[in-house]
Amino acid sequence: MAAGIDRRTFLVGAAAGAATVAIAYWRLRPVERGAPAAVSVVTTAPPTYGDWRDVYRERWAWDRIVKSTHFVNCWYQAHCAWNVYVKDGLVWREEQVAAYPQTRPDVPDFNPRGCQKGACFSERMYDPARLRYPLKRAGERGSGSWQRVSWDDAVTGIADSLLDTVMKEGSDRVIWDLGPLYTMGTFGAAHQRFTFLLDSTSLDMNTEIGDGHRGVGETFGKIVFERSADDYHFSDLILIWGGNPISTQIPNAHFLLESRYNGAQIVTIAPDYSPSSVHADLWVPVKPGCDAALALSMAQVMLDEKLYDPAFIREQTDLPLLVREDTRRYLRTSDLKAGGSDEELYLHDPKRGVVLVPRKELRLGELEPSLEGRFEVTLADGTKATVRPVFELLRERVAKYVPEQATLLCGTPPSVIRSLARRIAKAKSACTVTTSNFSKYYHGNLIERSMALVLALAGQYGKKGSGFVGFPFLVHDGLEKMTFESFDLTDRLKILAGMLPKRIELQLEGYTEEMMVYERSRNMFAAGMLSSGAIFWYVHAGLLKASEKLQEWDPYLKRPVTEVLKESFEKGWQYVWPKPGNDPRILFVYGSNPLKRIRSYPLVLENLWPKLNTIVTLDWRMTSTGQFSDYVLPVSAWYERTEHKWVTPLMPFIHSGEKATTYYEAKSDWEIISLLAQAVQRRAKERGLEHFTDRHGKQRPLSDIYDRFSQNGEFGPTDDDKVARKLIENASNLEGVNWDDLKKNGFARFTGFGGSAVSIGNATEIKPDDTITPLTKHVLDKEPYPTLSRRMQFYIDQDLYLEMDETLPIHKDPPTAGGNYPLMLTGGHTRWSIHAAWRDDALMLRQQRGVPLMYINVHDATARGINDGDTVKVFNDLDSFQVMAKTTPAAQRGQLILYHAWENFQFAGNKGFQNLIPSPLNPVELSGGQFHLRPMSICMQPSHTDRDTRVEVERV
């Protein structure tokens, strides 16, 4: 007899006379084939429930709202204030705060910001990629076998490994790879304090990830400067030149399109008819990596047709500076006088002859520097030398880029080159939209220098809505102070005492505040407190092997790059920590993902991984690097932490987040590092270790390391809020902003750029009621640029530039990196993820094709028998991977487009697409020694590049 069924249950409430029985919902139990369902049958209808409309109404309800944002490097977009809706203890969904004040009535406001990725973080944070517990690997690295461990076991194990390394091999062997989850909030505070106390090596990864803006740095002496997005409203010509802001700057893009309605013309210059071409007024095709020829050709037109702005270039650039014909170097005081300065340069004035270039300010006073001419000077040794202004050399240089010639190099039609050059020259306010695209091309430095030149010739800087721009970055300057405050009082006094005389000396020399900040940064590099990530991987992970054949690929190369690297180290132009030959031993993967990020990552696994005793990944999700780590530590996701993060001038508001919910055993980075510091202190005591010797031979304390980290418990493991507050209070460019209000609102406007090396370069002010235009301190206030010449510098006379004929910008064909194959694997940032944070998210993948994709021109595909949707093999001399082909007429013939950040585990055989990208080292970037060519924070180190890799494609 089927369970539960009998006559009585069948007839509960039967018969007309029975009193109404409350409820009587039937239940179904699993049906066996052939047998009747087991049912309890009632004869009384259940009461009516709420209307279906009410079901929907009730769904739109929540318990509470917490302000937050997504603490990842949405670089140019960062950040957006979100309301996080919490229901039943879980994050239910999010919606933008959209309460930004309008800067001024004649520019559009910033609202609402946000994007599709942020709008589904509530789903992402609970998906299968999320980490719940500390994990320790149970099999080989990468085997996918894990054991869950306690936090205590994890930090103790790591602490012991740390102590072993620090005591036996060197504190510099402990490496921190810092990734896109970095903040100037608790995340950064934890890292900086801990690594300073243990003298670890932190990798400055900016030039390695491909945001080095080398050419910008060579020209301006810095890379950080950008406008606020509402400043576009004052442009009448906007150049989307490289880059794809429609896809990659989603919250800012409306400003471009509204400026278009306001009368601006948008010109997109790209090899493909990109998403950013779709709403342009003009799309200009160009061969990938060949934009220097286009730019130099426009320069040629401007010079030829006298469309340039002589007053501007006289005052703001090095074009009037004098260069010796014999040495091809700037004329210096040291040439004219024995023992004279190496940094004083000269110009020619018709009335005064050859005179010193003003260095403390750009104001020329009565000087009218000559742009043309040949002049004679008497050198220190009595001989004569002929000197000419850079302008003359430039004119000779660009002569070979007449549009009819340049078109053979860049593919842009001559008529378009001419008309665009004229447009830029005649525009009221022409600007470029920031992009790191060219930083990822081998000759990107030449491209950026050429672009900067075009706008300089046209005088398009400093005016509202104008300017070629560099790398956007805007931070509060409270972090350095907080790290400093963890030092001993005596140490602090010593440091300040040492700094003061140096400061006075530099001030007397005419160093601006900005220049002094950069000097400090350069010293930190020299001292090993920061290390070039780019060089680190080349040296310690054997990445140079990938481009052994560079001399076959790059026709301009004069000698092996390894030779130049050696010279660079010997001459102290660039540095790397640990020094070559001193193997790294411990790697902390701190909100980063190097195995996915590093071009030619298989070499990292092959060469570096075996050297490492302990690899620790700290992240909120499993990543390609996590898969190959020894420990994976679960970090709180963005709505689960109290934190704040940097932004860029494009969006000049600091954003904060409050902890809304928790998740299993995930902890914030501040807490994790605190626990680790506690473990180090405990184990040091237990092991009787009092001190260690740092990389400079100095004795440093070990057994009270946590006490120092926490300032004797003042900032404990769960004191994220306290730390965050202190950082805000420390900041000089958040005047009047208090942490409690900031948390309540989710955002607050910056009041200035502050004193950080990665912010001060913007060289302008932040006013509450005006848009931000970069470089006004130079253009309007006539402050010198932080370059050797103290001007926008287009002539570089460092040895390597002379050797490589890059004294002035020049066009160089992209190398056949990877071998002589006909297709170029270009790329860009995807709209579907910020780095890899959403790359394997199901919701995002459903709006694509679920698998890695590569765009290929329809004809290139047909010629290879490839149809849309086919799986293809992409290969070159290095390696191969498989990907789905997407055919389109929008891609240029010969161009492949593979948008970035696919995790290696998304490819067949786990062969990720960066396995065949050699990222050859450009020797010119190994230069140093000269004033602004020395490495400092985020720039002036070598780059890693990928977008000119050569491949072939075939159907699988």
Next chain:
Amino acid sequence: MLVNFVRGAPVEWLLDPEAEPWLKAKPQRIAMIGTPVGLQPTEAIRAGWANKPIGAVHEVQVSALHNGEVLAFRLEWADATENKELGDTTAFSDAAAVLLPVVPGAPVITMGAPNLPVNAWYWRADSDAQGREVLAEGIGSSRTVDVSLVHGHGVWKGGRWKVVISRALQVNSPEKCAQLTAGQKTEFAVAIWDGADAERGGIKAFNGAWLELQLAPVAGGGKG
């Protein structure tokens, strides 16, 4: 059709189309026709079915039994495929319904009329045991008034459906339904939807007219 009385027939029997009591009952063969396209209530449906045949099922064999408390109909018809509403948006469920008048004179072709309701006991392959009690007063007005009163069970084998649809003779409901008693004479009609042909709603096969339904009295006055 006579609805035989089977004293003490347990519910499992009544809900199992292959149980012994059913094998003994002699079914009535009923011819089925498609609902006319012109009678479909909306222009879109008429346009969609203008050139498509309606009513895939041409004949059904019906029998009925009651045990004094519960009345069960058994329907058997040919259907090449078993269709449930699973998977695709184009998947429709095989279904069947028995129609009874709530009051005498309720018209069958128009599915009742205002103040002349009809009561359908409805079964679907993809919800099987959970049937529906439906009332209607004209085409397009049908509404489910309950999902706990009607029960069914279907077995599809070798191109044939065997389905039982049942309900208590008397139900306690705020709605006016068909209330039955042993010995009563009333009428019934049958409708069948073939999911494979995307039949649903008014697109179905039905028998076109009321058929006589005679419930046998409870034993004591007749055979046990």
Next chain:
Amino acid sequence: MSNRQVAMVFDLNKCLGCQTCVIACKRLWTRDEGMAYMWWASVNTQPGRGTPRDWEKSGGGFKDGVAQSGKLPTKKDFGDAWEFNHEEVFYGGKGQSAHLKIVGEEPDWGPNWDEDQGAGEYPNAYYFYLPRICNHCTKPACLESCPRKAIVKREEDGIVLIDEDRCRGYRFCMEACPYKKIYFNHVKKVAQKCIFCFPRVEQGVAPACSRMCPGRVRFVGYKDDENGPIWKLVEKYKVAIPLHPEFGTDPNIFYVPPIAPPRYDEAGNLDESKPRIPDEYLVSLFGPKVLETLATLKAEMAKTRAGGKSEVLDVLIAYQWKTMFGGLDRDPATIEWTKS
């Protein structure tokens, strides 16, 4: 016929194809059982086959006022909600031999499958992004088609809703809708579609797809509100027109048509003799009216380029974002719910 009608205008010159509207709707409404494959709000690259695949050729709607038969799109046409094998890849102990895959059958279509492909021939390729939701038509084909009158059009705002209590899941509405914006919930066995966020609208808050659009593409308001953006863009300045007007349903979502950069001729010079997006293509989408609409828009853009002012462009710029929502500008975060 309803007394008032809410409507939207989408400016195709600003749509970024970012799909934030799509996700906004998904995270708010279509996350329950049976809804995973639904995208009530969708954005597709045009020219393209869209979602569901080939919807533009799938019939339904009205021709000369007479209802037309229509195709019922399959789940494959819509694109299924693919699941992935994360657990196996991360924790399955399979090393490099397991990689992330779609569980089950390999798809050949999805809701945004042909993103950024477009049409034409290099260097004259062309495409743009087309956001769509249910049009809450004045003459809804879905409402007409339902034999159970399970679809209603609200008096107070013209929002078209499927009564999920009345719906039997017949899906005649899915055949009838020429825009194919209705989905079927296999678990609940009812048809479901965009509800114009009526719970939000009732509280004075704009629909999520519009409020959350970072491109500031979507204007909302009542058609008859002369102070609101809809009346201005549709009636006064006539820069926004319906999609596929020939479907005969009188849709209430309007579009500002896109203007693309000029094409190139064989010699590589700019060729402004014909537009990059062929007129025929835009006419096939929006009807012949699109040509005068484009002319109007271009004339206004010429004004501002010459340094003058344009009222309609000021509306489209929306200096203050709140003005985009025709009075539905309440901040939802100001609402506090009490449990009863």
